[in-house]
Amino acid sequence: MSHLDPVVTGDTGLDVEAIRAQFPILHQEINGKPLVYLDNGATAQKPAVVIDAVSHCYRSYYANIHRGVHDLSQRSTTAFEGVRGTVQRFLNAPSQEEVIFTRGTTEGINLVANSFVRPNLSAGDEILVTGMEHHSNIVPWQLLCEATGAKLVVVPFSDAGEIDLGDVTARINARTKLVSVIHVSNALGTINPVAEIARLAHERDVPVLLDGAQSAPHMPVDVQSLGCDFYVFSGHKTYGPSGVGVLWGRYALLESMPPWHGGGDMIKTVSFEGTEFAEPPQRFEAGTPNIAGVIGLGVALDWLMGLGLDRIAAHEADLLAYAHEQVGAMDGVRIIGNARHKAGALSFVMNEAHPHDIGTILDNDGIAIRSGHHCAQPVMQRYGIPATARASFGVYNTRAEVDRLVASIDKVKRLFA
């Protein structure tokens, strides 16, 4: 049975059929069965407004930004720069000058690692993460630690998949230079108590980075009430284009940071005697960015805000609780990750069938899930399993699709019995 928050039943105010109608890709058959797309944790599908916005940019006003006096360049620049305001509203950030466009979550973390943490990091210093981080919030710190002699310290988590705040407190000390935490676990679905973690870190003057890859698509995010110093997310998981993402950071911190990548667009003046860097956010956006991708991201975030992140959260909480209840009741199926507060993902293993086999059999029924280690091998090691099967939900999924998932898992059981 589920240990989740109470099921949100009844009308969440979303017309899911109308939402589904906006996603061209969903209306097809896979192996002769209507597609059930439950791999939203890996990437979300795109509504027509996003596809059309990217296409419209290339068809009608695309040019390079920030550098042309001609009409197309000005229109592209206006559309591109306008997305900073959209992101500011999406995150309730104090200023749009704090919004840096990246290639995605991974690049955002690497930027903070190299521009913010690295210049002040000495041998013996510590960076604190949790045991449930995605590889993108592990490897950049390992690279940094290897180069500097600093230490990566890990907060453990319980069998249910929860962090104990006491374990966080116990690991923050005078050598801690950054706390970097996954907001919502991609492998377990756990919603971590990040506001409390930020408060504990700030009591010791330690800045906090939140990996928002799995929270931004699923719930309202308010960086001011979360109290973090940096928040990163990816466009492709928020129904926007791939290859684009956001790093939000407090302006005072951004201002203190040297650039990471050098090149065009991030300077005030360049001479061979020396170069004066631009202010944030341009300081961190060297080279021509993913212009149409950023514009598409802006449309995706507007689209999400139009639906209402609170209503999306309620709809997906209902789906996840229903899936927990249905899948959790099956003999021979074990849910991995039973935190009280979860979003997005249902990971499970079966007694007889390996996740890879589950994935193939579900695919044969037109159901797309992820099987593997979800780029979180330490999580798999924690549970002593090589992999899980993961169904992850999005705004367009329905209870009927959960029923299809359950019927297909039952087919796996019968085949492997």
Next chain:
Amino acid sequence: MADELLQLYQDVVLEHNRRPRNFVAVVPATHHAHGYNPLCGDSIELTLDVREGVIAAIGFQGESCAIATASASLLTTALEGASVDEAVCLMTAFRDALAGRSSPVPAELKPLLAVRRFSSRIKCASLPWASLEAALAGESRTGAATTEGARQRS
């Protein structure tokens, strides 16, 4: 259930997955290799005792999906008592068949060829054979194979 799926998970495969043959570590081993698929985490340790050019004992251990497990199990049953030359021939024939080329494959290995219709799973069936190649190759007689490495070589 779709016919292709039933061919992939036919009784022979399911039975070898449930009750893998030679699921042991051969000690001492003259040859061994670790096969690993970084994409899915399948991991197979193959151990052999080769005496005067003949595979006197062969075993595997590890954790892998049904297709990789059944493939490893069938590999060991096919090769026990075979000469190294015969093993290399069989390995080549099986991998050619997996790659879609016409190639003579013993009847007992044919159930594995249903994987050809599932392109994402071909690596699962080939992992034990890549491990065998790695075990038999190399001066140290200690090999390692990854499906990604195998892909780069081919």
